[in-house]
Every structure is written in C-alpha cells, then in structure tokens.
Amino acid sequence: MLAIVHSRASIGVSAPAVTVEVHLSGGLPALSIVGLPETGVRESKDRVRSALLNAGFEFPARRITINLAPADLPKEGGRFDLPIALGILAASGQVPAESLKDLECIGELSLDGALRPLKGILPAVLAAREAGRSLLLPQDNADEAALASNGDVLAASHLLTVCEHLSGRARLVPVPRAEDPEPLAQHCGADLADVRGQQVPRRALEVAAAGGHNLLFFGPPGTGKSMLASRLPGILPALDDAAAMEVASVHSVAGLPVKPGGWRQPPFRAPHHTASAVALVGGGSSPRPGEISLAHRGVLFLDELPEFQRRVLEVLREPMESGEIAISRAARQVTFPARFQVVAAMNPCPCGYSGHPTIECQCGPAQVMRYRSKISGPLLDRFDLHVEVPVQTGEVLLGSGEAGESSASVRERVLNARAAQTERGSLNAALSGNLLHQSCQLDAGSEKLLSAAMERLGLSARALHRILRVARTLADLDGEPDIARNHLMEALGYRQLDRQQNQGPVVSA
Secondary structure (H helix, E strand, O other): OEEEEEEEOOEOOEOOEEEEEEEEEOOOOEEEEEOOEOHHHHOHHHHHHHHHHHOOOOOOOOEEEEEEEOOOOOEOOOOOHHHHHHHHHHHOOOOOHHHHOOEEEOOEEOOOOEEEOOOOHHHHHHHHHHOOOEEEEEHHHHHHHOOOOOOOEEEEOEHHHHHHHHHOOOOOOOOOOOOOOOHHHHOOOOOHHHOOOOHHHHHHHHHHHHHOOOEEEEOOOOOOHHHHHHOHHHHOOOOOHHHHHHHHHHHHHHOOOOOHHHOOOOOEEOOOOOOOHHHHHEEOOOOEEOHHHHOOOOEEEEOOHHHOOHHHHHOOHHHHHHOEEEEEOOOOEEEEEOOOEEEEEEOOOOOOOOOOOOOOOOOOHHHHHHHHOOOOHHHHHOOOEEEEOOOOOHHHHHOOOOOOOOHHHHHHHHHHHHHHHHHHOOOHHHOOHHHHHHHOOOOHHHHHHHHHHHHHHOOOHHHHHHHHHHHHHHHHHOOOOOOOHHHHHHHHHOEHHHHHHHOOOOOOO
C-alpha cells in the first residue's frame, strides 16, 4: 500500500514543498526513512511509533519505507512527524487516504500523540495557499498562523483530533484571520516629549525617520544618545501588509513570538557590543537569521559603536547597501532580507569627555585617533547623518517649562514626508540612478556650494549622494518640490564627523 502526504520544509524564509511517500510491503517489520533526512527527522520513527500506539492506533508489523521528496533537499527537525504518522495510518487503511489530497500537514508529535509547536509557520501558510491547499498545524501555532489565514488553516492539539477530522466524524473549524489593530494604537512606547533640550539631535531623528536615513550620534556619556535612539520607532509609520508579513516571517523562522497586537510596528533591535559577526548577520550550520534580519523594515541600534570588533562592523557594509544577506554553507545558500535602518551611538574618545565643557579629557591625540579609527571610512560613509549630542545644562534638564514636542506630532510630519516619497516611488535613503538625479536637482549656486564642500571635506561619491538624499528629505518635510539652498546647508551640517576629520569648516554660506 502507498500513501502520499504533502508537507513543507523550512529553508531560510521560504517553505519548499516536501512530499511524504509511505509504502507498506511484505518482509520483516522495519521502518526506514530516505530522502536526505537529518538527525531530527531520522529520530521521528521512534516518536511516531510511540504516538500511534499511545493514541490507540495499530502500528503495522510490516516493512515501512518512507521517502521525503525531493531527495536532494535537506530535511531537519520534527516538522515531518505528523505527515509521517498520517501516511502510515493512510497506507494501513486506518484513515481515508483521499482526505489528504488537498491538505498539507506539519507538526512535531510527543510520545502521547499531542502536537508540539514549530518555528517557521508563516512561510508555510503562505506557500500552502499559493499551492491551493489548506495547512494543518499544531494548535499552539494558531495565533501566529491567524495573521495570514484566509480560512485555509486548520489547527489541532492531538493526533486523535486530526484523525477525527480526516474521517469526517468531527471536522476542525478553520482558523479565522486575526483582527488588524488600529496602526496608530501600536505606537505607545517611549515618547520624544521625555527628551529635554537637544533640539538639533531631535531634528536629526525626525529627518532620519522621514527619509529612512542611517544616523550616528556622538557625544559625552549621559547626554541622551540611547534615549533619543529608543524614541525612533515611535515616530516611524506602521508597516503595510507586505512589509509586516516579511517581518513576521523572519521572526517566525527565528522562533520569536509573532502576535497580532503589535506585528505592524517596525522592529527595534539593540545587540550588545560583544555580539559576534554570526550573531549580527546570521549563520550556523543550519543558517538562522541574525540581528540585521530581525531588524528588517525597522531599526538596528548599535550602542557604543567603537566597542564592536572592527571585523564585526565591516560585515554590515554590504547588507546596508543591498538590503539582504546571503549566507553560504557547503550544503546550501540561504538569503535573508535585511533592509534595516541603522542608528548608532558613540563617545568622542575612550574616556568619553573630549570636548566636554567642564570635565577634562584624559586621552591623548593618539588614543583618540585609535578609538575613532575603529570605524572605517567606508562604514562611516554609509551614515547619512553624523550628529553631536551635547551636554545639557542643569537648568534645561530640571526646568519646569514646556516639554518637548511629542512623538505623535513629529510622526504626523514624518507621514506627510513619506507620502511624497511614495508618490516618487522610493524612500529617499534608497534613491539611486536616474531617480536620484531627477529628485535631487540643484540650482547653479547650490551645485557650486556642494562642489566646494566636497573638495574641502574630501567627500566620497557615496557621501555626496547621501547629502543629496538628506537634502531631499528636508525639502519633503517642508513640503517643497525642489531642494533649496537652506536644505543643502542643513544637510551639510549633519556631516559633523567629516568636518572634524578634515579640520575645517564646511563652507561659508
């Protein structure tokens, strides 16, 4: 007897189809699994046997051959326990085989037949729908699957429940689609109104949010660099359907909780400076997403930037440009999305007090040079804005005057600027080629100003383009169709580390 059950593997953020073929033949009782199974899959024969017996089914005393096709696709984990068990039951006539024709199944079995939750559910739900089949999965994964459900997802807590459904005795109710919360209600985190003073850094944060720009804060300890960075998600727009599903799929594969209540909010990841390159970009023998992929469509905050190992920081350069990361291993290559916005913070020197108005710096010029050289020129070029966060006086911090502008009001301006960019077809931070040239045209005076600044500061072509993109964002925030001279001057003012490295003013107005 032969039975066929459809299932899904998990490779990166994709869920390729796997056909589980179960054949019962004569001969001494034995069970073999072929089709490139890894250890977790090979061990499923013991879990399946115990689950079937403890659930009251008969385990066939025949030779059982299980083929997981295609044979060249590596299979791992316990996700094939349920389809293997159903294949054995269908091949032995204990459940109707025709009921499995338009159904895909994934799930790990416990020894008593209960279904355990899995990682990577959302990609499987989307892939099953594209194939025109329903997906049967563990009950504990139902909330996550509800984000993408269109009445084509079934959830069960036990093997007996699944068999009752297949036999038609007690049909499972499809998982309803999760109600979509009001996007504005999700932005209830830290508020910009908590930040006292710091008008220039606050303005830079708004510009970064409006155009999707990478931002580097630098200044003495305790000036509010981390506090400012943590307020960025609260002024970013909620994710649209496609972007939210991309983010949720990555988090699903990584095993992070995906809940309907906050799945549209841009992610915020803040890895410690001791993180390895693999932790940051992903990897492992079975590649898993790293911090840059978990920050996809959101913010990656790197505090104490020079304290990261230089080789760790250098791996960020390519994904910051391409928006994805390809992880190659001997057996496979996996590509994860990684279109993230970087916000970093650093001190001006090892002791942190270079340029402090009242505390004397204890570092020599050579120490300061070594400290700042931990950040390479190409990486620094990829930050659109370099902004100093100065020390605030006690009068500002303790004053009982009017609080700073709230995140809600700043977010309104960000949304208006983003609307202009949507009409243009791209976020300003991603403008390139003809679209960059068309969107960032300058008059003769502004071109001369920018050319002089480029020569004075020794700017690269990449830095020049980033200045133009920031100027475009400033014009969008002002509702202006063209970049004016004041927009260009402000954008040049946000290249403060370029000015310091080249020891000179930007250019006279």
